[in-house]
Amino acid sequence: MKTMQAWILAGTLLLPFGLSADMTLVRDGKPEAAIVLEEKPTASAQMGAFELQHNIRLITGATLPIVRGEAPKDTLVTIRVGGENQGLTGEANRIQFSKNKILLTGNDSADYKTVNYKNHATFPPINFSFKGSLYAVYDFLEHYCGVHFYYMDESGTTFKERKTLTIREKDRTFTPPLDAFRVIYDDDSQISKFRFSPRDRALWQLRWRLNDTYGMTSHNQYSIFFAHWDKAKDPNLASAFKGKNEALFAKGFKGKSYHSDSTVRKHYPNDPDLPPQLCYSNPDAVKYYANEVITYFKGGNVPGGWLNPNGSAPAGKTLLPRMGDKPWFYPIQGGDTGGHCLCADCKKRFPQDNRENISNNKFQFIADVAREAAKTHPAAGVSSLAYIQTLDYPDGVVFPDNVSVQLCLPVYSWWHPVAYEKQFSAYRKWMEKEGKKRPITLWTYLFSTYWDSRFHFGKYKPFPGLYPWKTGEIFQMFTRDGVRGWFTEVELQYNHLEAYVAAKICYDPSLDPNRILEDYFTEYYGDAGPVMKEFYKEIENAYWSTKNCPAAWLQNEKEVIGSKGRRHPYWTTGLIGPDYNWKIGSPERVKKLNDLIEKAKTLVKTPNEKIRLQRIIDGIWKNTLEGQREYELLKIRKTQPPRSLSFNRGKDAGGDPEKIDWSQAPATAEWVGLSGEKTANACSMRAAADSEYLYLNFHDPKAYAGTPLSIWQNDLEIFFADGGKYPVLQLAFSPKGEKVFYRYRMVNDSQKTDEFDPGVKVISRTDEKGWSLLLSVPLKNLPVRNSALRANFLRTTPDGNLCWTPIYIGSYLGGIDMAGTLEIFPLTIQETAFACYRKGVDSALVDDPAASDGKAAEMNGNAGWSVSYTLPENFQEGKYRIFACLRSEAAPEPDLSHNLGVYDSKTKKTVGFKKVMVADIAGKEYKTIDLGVFPLKGGQLFFVGGLNKKIPVNKIYIDFLRFEKAE
Ligand SMILES: [Zn+2]
The missing domain is CATH 2.60.120.260 (Galactose-binding domain-like)
Known part of the structure; x- marks a missing residue:
């Protein structure tokens, strides 16, 4: 290695400077080069030509012509995009200099449609397409012209403006080693403050070289229900029913209305027997899936199979193409349901499996399906997730060659030493045992405090979690270890820099993450770069630290404990709640960071630098300052305990609320605004109970009758929560007599909502005295614990919202942890x-x-x-x-x-x-x-x-x- 480097160094020094190979593309604002495409160019090459022309125009103001076939006679430098790509396969691309010519080429999929640069629908596809020529252009722009695509739109592209653009000659052939996939899923695209056009999003994904070639996996265990559980609700899928075969499915869930994947549940809404998973030891389930694998391998599809959840794809349409000489895997992965088969065979196979770890049973099934498919189609493979209960390496399973595994790692929680130790060990074991034998790929979660707030702590506005340097370190390790694919979930409004670093390293692992970040701050913020670097460093040091952890979180090496208590060691979301978060975001730290932002404001110069800083202010920093104020307020208010209402069980009224003597029933204290502020209103709720029912009597002198309002604009909402937590029941009633009942559950950080029937009997009246609502609910349908119920009453009106117990945030559901208590005596x-x-x-x-x-x-x-x-x-x-x-x-x-x-x-x-x-x-x-x-x-x-x-x-x-x- 040393000799090699010495040789290259010597070679450079020996080269006479005059001959050195510089090529001028634009001189004094005048083009000296032309972009030349083949007569029949690929979509990838056409896109490459447009991107090259566009970005060179940004740098120099000059527009290089794009021609087909041969360059015009007087052209000094020819930049040929596409073609002459013999020997390049997969995503390989090449930058090659010869006399007056630069070749930017690579292996392209045979896609020759016409690209219109203004219309993203004509762009070469992001996924299942080789775009070597386009990648050669991007590599050329980045490494030779100094262009960087840091953000999801054009304001994030950096370059040095200059009238003369000269390129140093250096040949390069490059193939991204993570050949399976590089994919980013933007979790907050629907709620982000920043919206990007579909064209911006398409350009962003191309520029970051995102692609899906093989092995990408997600939940996909649906078709078997439509074929063998029961006729699905959807007519497309109902016709896929081939006959009941309960033996294929998980046992032990009859009559339990167990959690099901919503994709399945929506087709069997009221079926209490619907099983959450398959029976992994059932040989016919293995045969069923081997058949699905082969159908897709041969270019067909299955109703309810991969990318065909509604069965609407035309029969025979290829949804999972085979890409050149790359391996091929069909994804098989059960839903986010928790429950696994309890039959004797499944138990006997792997007695060590339990509710929290069923790796052996699940991966034995995957191995069995892969072997079965390989009997007739050895190149057809199966991919699956190692995810929460299956992230442990399955010691009892011998995998055939045609299996790929995608490991799901919440790396954003790796600041927690126990979470890190647990997940890293599992990852390490997979890599050691299988990393050389088959593609091991990743599904990472580049979240931060925002995710925990959104899904676990009532959407409060948190102190940020930013960690780009740690991301660089971790991804350098992943890529050195030889992972073959990367998918991430990320909230780009907050963690776009983490996503950028990860995408960059996953495309080219030889890059130094620290260098990437140095360049980023300098290029992106100009003179404000050092200040913004300090801003990020300060937050990373605070976030990626255990300094503020309560001792109990770290004492036990076996349990991952955080703000939400014990977490599954492989699913460590919810570690950061408001109290811990605002310890990280101490008043001194917030002040220091605010000073940095104020300083940065004085240092940014160009319009784009100003936009970039404003994005940090609008997307992250304003939120932090508001969050800090709200937390201080909340601390004061929370010292007031939530309200309670207690009453004795009366004699049985059989569920008829009109039989209750309401004059004897206690009434709620005065209703207030959502943050506890006093508001003029005379809403009241009286409560009573007998041995079987809870009775409620609501009155508001203002009914807003006659005003055309939807139920969500004029209603009473009653929430019941199990100990202030999920599941949560929501009963909404309008003065017009409308009613809606929802049940919310939280399964692996995804909120499931379904309609349910609480058995409510309701009498609603509006008259000159206002709105009265009498109702009864069977206690057996409510989460009663120790004779007490956690509940809140909220009144939505056009004049504002009121509640019994203040929730301190705008989202009724988000404030459920502040619910009051109904105590039914005797307790x-x-x-x-x-x-x-x-x-x-x-x-x-x-x-x-x-x-x-x-x-x-x-x-x-x-x-x-x-x-x-x-x-x-x-x-x-x-x-x-x-x-x-x-x-x-x-x-x-x-x-x-x-x-x-x-x-x-x-x-x-x-x-x-x-x-x-x-x-x-x-x-x-x-x-x-x-x-x-x-x-x-x-x-x-x-x-x-x-x-x-x-x-x-x-x-x-x-x-x-x-x-x-x-x-
Ligand atoms: Zn079983």
Whole structure:
């Protein structure tokens, strides 16, 4: 290597300068070169000619002519684009200098349509097309002319304006080594502040050399449902039904209405038996998919198969072409559903598989399908994702050659050392075991704090997460390790630079990421470059750090813990919630960054530099400043506990809300604006319950009747949330009598919405007194926990929105974590809500058939207070009678007793207690003991005191506590 470098150096020095090979394309603003295409050029070469002409005009103001066949007689330099490409295959391209001629060529797909530079629909396709000639042009523009395509539109193209453009001769032949695919999916294209025309987007993807040649995989396990589960709703797909064969599908989900992929579920909306996945050990499922693989391999398609989800593609149309001498894989990947087959065969094959890791079963299926297909078509392969529950390397599977695997890695969370360690080890193992044997490709997530906010924390405005240098480091490693393809999801409004660095390295891994970034800041921001570099560095150092992590997040090497608690080690979204985020974005840091932005404003000069800086301000920085203010406000407001409403169960009214004595039902406190501000209104909600139903009685003196408004402009929305989290139920009613019921679920960060029937009975009236709504809902259809329901009531009107409990953001659904509580007394608190101190030693949760729910909390009677229950902060202050359901193993000696009572840790005083004699609760049977009336409020602690005498057999069991209102 050393000798080689020395030789090149010597060669350069020896070359006489006068002969050195410089070629002038434009002199003093006058063209000296012509762009020459073949008589019948490819679309790729035509596009290359236009891009070359356009960008040289930007640099020099001169327009080089584009001609076909031969250059005009007096041309000094001929730039031939396309043709003369013998020996080049795949995406290979070549830049070659000879006397007065520059050849920019490469391997192009045989696509000869006419390209119109103004119309993106005529451009050569992004995917399934070789565009070597066009890539030669881009490489020439970048490496020889100093043009950079940094952004998704023309404002992001940088170059040095000059009247004379001279090129240093240097031949180059290049083939991008990631030959499977390089694809970017822009997750925020629909909500980004910045919109790009379809032409801009097409140019961006071509300029960043994005392409899909083989092996790209996504969810695609649908057709088998349409063929063998049941007739699909869609007529195109219904005709694909060949007959029921339940054996092909996952067992153990009958009647469970289990999560299904929405692509499948929409065709069987009310089928409670719809299975979430296949039975991977079923030989007919293997044969079914081998057949689908071969059908596509032969150039056909299947209704519901790859790129044909609705079955609308003409039969026989090729949707997954074979590209030259490249391998070919058909993607097979189940939906984002979680549930996997529970049959005995699947269990027996790989007993070590579990809910969180089913790699062996899944990849055995993939291997089986690939082997089956290869029996008749050895070049037909199968690709699949190693994704969350299947990212672990499947030690029990031997793969045939015709399998490709795409690893799904949330790299944006790799600042978290446990997430990194876990995911990197899985990645490393795949690469070591399989990287040399087959194409291993990637699906990365280049997200940041915005994603976590959007999907996990109510869409608050976060402090940014930017990490372009880390991205460079990580992608350099990926490409050195020999990954063959890269797909990413990214929110380009925020992380466009991370996407740029990754795309650049994936096209040409020999590039130095630090150099790419140095060039970027200098070229993109001009004199403001160093300041903007410092801006990015400051944010990267803050984001990619553990300095502000609570100790508990890092102590356990086995669990990835973040703001959302424990996460699947291979699905580490949701690590950054507002409290942690604004520790990273400390007031000092925000001030420092704001000073940098202010300084940058004074340093940017050209119109494009100003646009680029403004994009950072509008897309990232304004949001940060607003977010900081809102967080400060939120901290103050959140000290007020969410509201609660409590009431006793009344006598059964059979679901008829008109049978309730509403004069006895408590009403909500005054309704407020969404951020808790006082607003003139007289909305009220009264609540009641019996053994089977929740009853609600809403009134607003203003009905807005007579105004033509949609339900979403004039309605009452009731939200029920399971513990303030998903699933969330939304019941919307309008004064006109319209109603809409939705259920929202969160599955692998994608929100699934479906309509559902809560069994509501509703009576809606509008008259001169306003709008009244009476309704009942069966409690069994609501997420009741320990006799309490998390709920909020929101009123949308043309004059503004109101709510019972303030949510502090504009999105009703986003504010669900602020939901209030409906407490239905008597309140029964089961042992799962108890705190266990020194669990496993002094306390435990145990199965006990004698307990009302088969479970109880067990406490060592010699170690008092090991089992306790803390009243929630929003527990309504008042007098309550407490009952405890107990039994003791201790011998019923006289005088042996426990004290049970309530302690206030704020005042450090015991609120009250009752002495319970062991003799009254000894034995196998539970006794419900009346502990008396206590004045209670939120935050107080119910305790079980120790025995008054230490004895060897001493366990006390608590089945539940019950609170009854005593006034
Ligand atoms: Zn099975």
